[in-house]
Each structure stands twice: as C-alpha cells, then as structure tokens.
Amino acid sequence: LxxxxxxxxxxxxxxxxxxxxxxxxxxxxxxxxxxxxxxxxxxxxxxxxxxxxxxxxxxxxxxxxxxxxxxxxxxxxxxxxxxxxxxxxxxRGSVTEKLRWAFNLYDINKDGYITKEEMLAIMTSIYDMMGRYTSPSIRDDSPFDHVEKFFQKMDRNRDGVVTIDEFIETCQKDENIMASMQLFENVI
Missing domain, CATH: 1.10.238.10 (EF-hand)
Incomplete structure (x- = not known):
C-alpha cells in the first residue's frame, strides 16, 4: 500500500x-x-x-x-x-490581520459572531493550558470574569454577541486588550 x-x-x-x-x-x-x-x-x-x-x-x-x-x-x-x-x-501580519485571525479562533462555530459561550470555552482552555499551579494562582472563576469584562468592552450594541467590527474596533482602541493580544501571540 x-x-x-x-x-x-x-x-x-x-x-x-x-x-x-x-x-x-x-x-x-x-x-x-x-x-x-x-x-x-x-x-x-x-x-x-x-x-x-x-x-x-x-x-x-x-x-x-x-x-x-x-x-x-x-x-x-x-x-x-x-x-x-x-x-x-x-x-508578521498587520494588527488588523492578527485581530481577524484571533476573531476566527474565538468564533468556534464560524457563524461570524463570538458568543459568551465561545469565549468562555476558549478562556477556560487557555487557563487549563497555563496550568492550575501558576503564580499568581488562578481562581476557578477567572475565565468567567475575563469573559464578562471582555463582553462589557466589546459588545457595543449589547446584543449578546461580538461582531468582527466590534472586535477589531474595540481592540484597536484599548491598550489593555492590545497588551493581552501580545500575550496570546506568545501562547501561539
């Protein structure tokens, strides 16, 4: 064969x-x-x-x-x-290209929206990957808190989902999110 x-x-x-x-x-x-x-x-x-x-x-x-x-x-x-x-x-991509790639990663079912459930699944998987015994230690509710903060910033029209436009616009305006994007680059 x-x-x-x-x-x-x-x-x-x-x-x-x-x-x-x-x-x-x-x-x-x-x-x-x-x-x-x-x-x-x-x-x-x-x-x-x-x-x-x-x-x-x-x-x-x-x-x-x-x-x-x-x-x-x-x-x-x-x-x-x-x-x-x-x-x-x-x-080596532009900031916008990197953000589009990240959006695609978070949009698990590829429907063009990031839901809280999708974001929670990704965040939980990142916390699991980084290990429970990191310093400072991670609380069990940390992924949920992260998602809540993410949606407060991103979901501009409060419809419960984040579109690619909301994602890119918010990320580019927010220094903390851009800093965390750098963190995720290291994970990849």
Missing part, C-alpha cells in the same frame, strides 16, 4: 502569499516534514506536538481550537500551506 503524501504548492506562490522569505519557507517546510512526514497534520498529532510546549497544564482543548483556526478548508487536517499562511499572519 502506498501512502498518500501531500505536496505543497510552489515556493514562489507561498512566498507571494506570506511574509516569509524563500529560505524561511524552506526551513519551516523541513521542520514541518520532520514532524509530519506525510505533509499533513491531523488533529491528534497537532495536539501532541502543541502540548509539548505546555507541560504544566492541559493544552488539548486549546490545541483543538487552534487546530480549527489553522484548518482553513475544514477537512480535518492542516496542510503546510495552511500552517504557513496562519503563521505568517500571526508573526
């Missing part, structure tokens, strides 16, 4: 679509192929790799949400192209 292998798009095309140089793309591809010889990453492999970075906590749920944000075509696997396009936005 031959194994199906995914061949990435041409380097020139990826270089045009991303903020990476040819050498950087080649280096990223070597690392990707080393971890995922088939050229595709399924969710379980992604969780295993990602969890290695957070041994003090449980990163599986956050890794699930992150996987879905990278899995652009929603086929259950991440191609090198998907990975490198997302990474380019996160590392």
């Amino acid at each position: 031959s194994t199906v292998r995914h061949q990435p798009e041409g380097l020139d095309q990826l270089q045009a679509q991303t903020q990476f140089t040819r050498k950087e793309l080649q280096s990223l591809y070597r690392g990707f192929k080393n971890e995922c010889p088939s050229g595709l990453v399924d969710e379980e492999t992604f969780k295993t790799i990602y969890s290695q970075f957070f041994p003090q906590g449980d990163a599986t749920t956050y890794a699930h949400f992150l996987f879905n944000a990278f899995d652009i075509d929603r086929n259950g696997s991440i191609r090198f192209e998907d990975f490198v396009l997302g990474l380019s936005v996160l590392l």
